[in-house]
Amino acid sequence: MSLWEYANPKKFMQTSQAVLPAIWGLTALSMVVGLVWGFFLTPEAENFGSTVKIIYLHVPAAMMAINAWVMMLVASLIWLVRRHHVSALAARAAAPVGLTMTVIALVTGAIWGEPMWGTYWAWDPRLTSFLILFLFYLGYIALWEAIENPDAAADLTSVLCIVGSVFALLSRYAVNFWNQGLHQGATLSMDKQENIANVFWFPLLVCMGAFILLFVALVLERTRTEIRARRIKALIARERMA
């Protein structure tokens, strides 16, 4: 059996129905464990005081904001190349989740920035990049909403997603060039785990896992909704024709 069979709407509905309860359960469990661990059971950090606790929301949300866009890019490419409807609808389903993650990353970043840098907003490269990502999400969602023909909407948003990805990378470079910024370097990102003490790192790992699970659960749930909405549309059109 090939992996592509899961791109068949019926197969997708069956499989997702079977696994969703487990994923929702794991999401709730890991979210509670991660956030309780992070909020109640970790010490204050030397330079940050208690604000270090914001990391358990800020970093996973920022990570998922970017990963959601990457997932949409992959799904768009699959739709354009292999014309699997589930793929296009999954990209549509992921966009509002990515948008919410972007907003959380921006808001927690701003709240954290006030005590650390003395300002809620600075045109720091990372913050600016997330603001631009926010605009990309808005445009992508608005384009989906504006087009009536579902296949045309899937095609056009896919093209926008691909072109937008290139420009998002370019913006990242441009923004870096434009302002070197105050933001923590990679100390707060996953690839440099040696820079962060284990006492903070382990709950952070749990939180990142929880956010990934939450993303998967939401995208599966929302994709199911999109597939159902598509079927309603087709059935109603059929009624009208008969």
Added chain:
Amino acid sequence: MDLTVQDLACARGGLPVLEGVGFTLHPGRALMLRGPNGIGKTTLLRTLAGLQPALSGTISAPPEAMAYAAHADGLKATLSVEENLRFWARIFGQTGIGQALDEFNLADLAHRPAQNLSAGQKRRLGLARLLVTGRPIWVLDEPTVSLDAASVALFGQAVARHLRAGGAALIATHIHLGFEAAELDLTPFRARPRAMDRFDEAFA
């Protein structure tokens, strides 16, 4: 130079509207498409013109043989008759527009801006535009909308002249244009609703 269509199915807005359409159009002939509103005449013509993909079936025609026209003429109000024609001639790789001007009785109006033409004159200009494409098969969608009886007659004569010259025409229209033409009623080709017991079939 035949246009042959076999077992064609086409969709509008992602939903199949016509299926099993088949006909052959020979040079010198015209085919009138009939059928109630919403049956899919426009969809069929746009599919034939290559503006949208067919769901299934084959369309065989010589390459770049079809000139498509909906009731919008693609004319620019601020350009003169001659400029409009010359533009489309150049886009379609043709050179002369003199013949088109003469045949459609537009020579006297050549320097008048298109916005100052009457409805009938505009239609003649639209047809002259079909002529300067140099393409033999005219694909016309409701070409007589907003024309009075005299203009319709003039239009019919123009198409008849094109047919005598070895061209062909596929026309979606409700009225008689005053020349012999085969008719194709699309009603029997309405796409039958398919069983939709599985989620797959929600997607055309």
Added chain:
Amino acid sequence: MIALLIRDLALAIRAGGGFGLGLAFFLIVVVLVPFGVGPESAILSRIAPGILWVGALLACLLSLDRIFALDFEDGSLDLLATAPIPLEGVVAMKAAAHWVTTGLPLTLAAPGLGLLLSLDPAAYGWLVLSLALGTPALSMIGTFGAALTVGLKRGGLLLSLLVLPLYVPTLIFGAEAVVRGAAGQANATPLLMLAGITLATLALLPFAAAAAIRINLR
């Protein structure tokens, strides 16, 4: 294809609005800024490069929705899509016509408006150079956005939302080139990036825009 460019330019000239609209808007933005930030020439001189670039960008944005809308309404776009010239070429010519009617006049008018904002004398050359390098990218990106929204009834606002984030890199490098040039710093990097963006968009976006138009005409 040249015929298409010539036609679009002729239409822009005869319709009147083509050249004038963008320029007038640019002038309005630049005239309004001093009323907003105050008349001190030191402040104006510091923000002039950014204001001029933002003004040029907004003036470009203003006329984007007309790139394909008129041709879509009167059926020309259907005919162009069935014509023997490639749709990618049509898109490139549309972008070229947009640049000649907006980007080019904006570039030429920018030094005059720079006077109003007490632009640093050393910056004039860089301003014209950066606009000349950058505005073709603005036109091409905008043409892509117009192609995405061509069939939509209220595409204007959506078009601005789609195009705005795509304009960010061009704006950053353009304004940065002028600022650094005026301050006597090395500005080869932003200028090269600006030229690179323009070349890359001209090479690649016509394909994306033509694909979008084909989808929209279906």
Added chain:
Amino acid sequence: MIPDLGKYAGAVLSSYAISLALLVALVVLSLWRAARVRRQLEEVEARRVSDD
């Protein structure tokens, strides 16, 4: 119960409050729309069966 957050209590608590509110809103909206669309689909399917 709540750990001593010191002078940054406001920042930490508001971060958690806003983030959790956004996440809960997203989940609730998604599930609510899922339920609504499922109900609509059931209605349409039921209508279809009675037609046939």
